[in-house]
Amino acid sequence: MDKEYSVFKAKPIESLKIYEIVTGIITSLIFIISYAYPVFVDISSFGPNQGNFIVYIILSQIKMLLVFVISILIHELGHLFFGLISSRKFQSISILALTLKKEDGRYEFIKNKSKNPGIGQVVTTNYGKYDNNKFILYNLGGLIFWFITLIILFSTNKASYLRSITLGLTLIELVPMRYASGVGGNDIYNVLSLIFSPNIRSSFKVYEEIDPLYEDVSYSYEDLKEIEDCLLNSGYFFNKHLLYIYYANYFVKERKISEATHYLNLAKSMEDYFSDEERFFYLEDDIEKIENKLDLVEKTND
DSSP states (O other): OOEEEEEEEEEHHHHHHHHHHHHHHHHHHHHHHHHHHHHOOOOHOOOOGOOOOOHHHHHHHHHHHHHHHHHHHHHHHHHHHHHHHTTTTEEEEEETEEEEEEEETTTEEEOOOOOOOOEEEEEEEOOOOOOOOHHHHHHHHHHHHHHHHHHHHHHHHHHHHHHHHOOOOOOOOHHHOOOOSSSSSSSHHHHHHHOHHHHHHHHHHHHSSOTTTTTOOOOOOHHHHHHHHHHHSSSSSHHHHHHHHHHHHHHHHHTTTHHHHHHHHHHHHGGSSGGGGGGGGOEEEHHHHHHHHHHHHHHHHH
16 A cells, blocks of 8 residues: 655555545634634624624624734744744745745735635745754744734733634644645644654755755755655655756756756646645746746757
8 A cells, every 4th residue: 555654654645635634624623613703702792782783794704804814924923033043034924815025135025826825824944054953943933923922812811803713723733734745734743743753854854955946055966866765755746846846957057958858847747736725836936937047048058
């Protein structure tokens, strides 16, 4: 039976799929309860002097959306804070459809290209330097900020909507959930993996030390050969996709057009491997950058 590596070591793929279904059900129930409870309490206290009931419900939904965004922002700022104190460099922060990105020393707002609306994300880099303990702290940063927020909210008995949503999201984040397409998962899954799974820890180390998203991180052909087995044999689609990106990028820099084109086409051929929920694993921006570089190389060679 085929197996994949996870924080639970090598397990049959079918058993991991069952685990994903169970955790999905659990987290969905937690979110529904954390969302419904404050709304129910609010609506049940509605009085005749509080205006139109329909308008009241609409306003409560707007309020819920705002506190959801605030809670996600708190979480991502936690990752950013612990990333910065761990000597990581800021690249971008995304909330809903909006991304604040730093490029060439300038900050700009762009449309979030993630296929996961409603999920925040912070992107940082350590420029090739990896420390397992610091990476664990970086992954825990969002939960730590949520815990601090909950302590403040429960001690002051304020902001019932924010309190309920943050509590629900915290409980959800404490349920280890893994990605199907690529190594890792939610924050607590990553932390447990970094502590208990040598296979996943080595994959994270590879990603951190050689990263094609940042052009000032250089690597050699020997580097790629060293990580090839790790990425090809890990059981995750993303790892193979990532390796093809690495090789294409390397051969473009070496001005070897046929080799670069070969690996670029392999990377592009994997687009349909990723589900809509995990479309962010497909490195579309990196493929576009490599294509542009390849065009320049071909023009200069003519």
